[in-house]
Amino acid sequence: MKPEKHLPGGAIPQASLRRLPQYHHYLVELEAKGVSRVSTSLIGRELNLVPVQVRKDLQYTGIVGRPKTGYEVKELIQTIESFLGWNNVNEAFLVGAGNLGTALLGHERFSRFGLRIVAAFDTDAAKIGSWIHDKAVLPLDKLPELAGRMGIHLGIITAPAEVAQSVADRMIEAGIQAIWNFAPVRLRVPERIFVHNEDLYSSLASLSWKLAARFHTGLRHESDDLAEPEPQRSVQE
Amino acid sequence: MKPEKHLPGGAIPQASLRRLPQYHHYLVELEAKGVSRVSTSLIGRELNLVPVQVRKDLQYTGIVGRPKTGYEVKELIQTIESFLGWNNVNEAFLVGAGNLGTALLGHERFSRFGLRIVAAFDTDAAKIGSWIHDKAVLPLDKLPELAGRMGIHLGIITAPAEVAQSVADRMIEAGIQAIWNFAPVRLRVPERIFVHNEDLYSSLASLSWKLAARFHTGLRHESDDLAEPEPQRSVQE
């Protein structure tokens, strides 16, 4: 039971990477309740995963547990945060100060997860010069200079689909390395740029397919089983 | 090369389901350009996928192509839309008329993808009675009655995390079958309810991990290769 050394290059399956924030979320809850140790079977019960999978995932972070006692909650939280890079804050510029942009600007909780949006940009003269959730709305033209000066590496696009590509182009010229894209377009970017698309239409596909499947089979439609006691945990995506 | 019959129950891998909207997006672009036929190698080149994978995915929709000529663009679009249930509109109630809710309410494009948000609900007296993008903002208390009367099966939660669970509970009591959850909490729901979480923190995990990895290895940091011509297609998520 010696601790295994890290995978080279820190490779980790996407699926594991997606689960880590969920563990983190639950662990923070546990910590708030004053729980100090946790086993993978407990985590697994909460998140509907088999314990060994949780263990595998946690091993990517490099943490070691102790047989019989499990893991230290505090240490585990710390380890996940540091593995995910949530300790050193990424500063980001956001382009598109519409409703979605405003919602993200107001999301104080992001700072706990390594993200600080430091300014917003727009081309709408009515918005430029205003402040949204204590962040200045600046003219888009200022982005390149400021990004360079402030060493910003992360861009968030909440602009309309039609202008998303040109926004991305400017971001990349300005030295931005990663883009969180909320516009419903696939951006064309150089290889070295990392793009994460927040793809609402894929979500919609899952949802509508599920609903369609449900009503086509008709199994669930008319049955009114609201009164039955049911397990309070469903498969979520 | 006889057309294979559908998988029983219409089973389809999640990954394929996620790719279908991307094919759809590209196909609509092609159609707009007046292209009438398409091969899987063309689609694959555009989306960075091998042709056989595209073919596999498309087969889940039941479409058949023709050797040498490929697929009819129009027919393929239609088939994907009907497979995903985008032809018969799902009407939805949205709870939480904040910035994010407002953004979704204003997203006209959803209607093309089988989603119509018919009303918003909130508990804030200042918002109740107003209209957002032509949709009424109603008191949350009215939701159960209206959902029943209008036969609404889909709920969208854009309310704050603290109240998301109680909103979900009410939705479920009201007969809602599927929930699109934008609040950063895992909802506890009965088995029969389908929940799709729009999990921004997972996204953030990918992003910050990627950025951290980049700067730790240091490979890309100082190199200023902006001038180099590079392939205009990166791996996106």
Next chain:
DNA sequence: TAGATTGTTAATCGATTAACAATC
């Protein structure tokens, strides 16, 4: 100690990719 839980190797499962016959 006995029992619970970790770390790790091996088996299983499912999705992706390769190979190739069918066919337009």
Next chain:
DNA sequence: TAGATTGTTAATCGATTAACAATC
């Protein structure tokens, strides 16, 4: 016809799960 592309079976790959020794 020859060449391109589909549909399909088989091989590969990667992630999940099972099994189990180590150990607190």
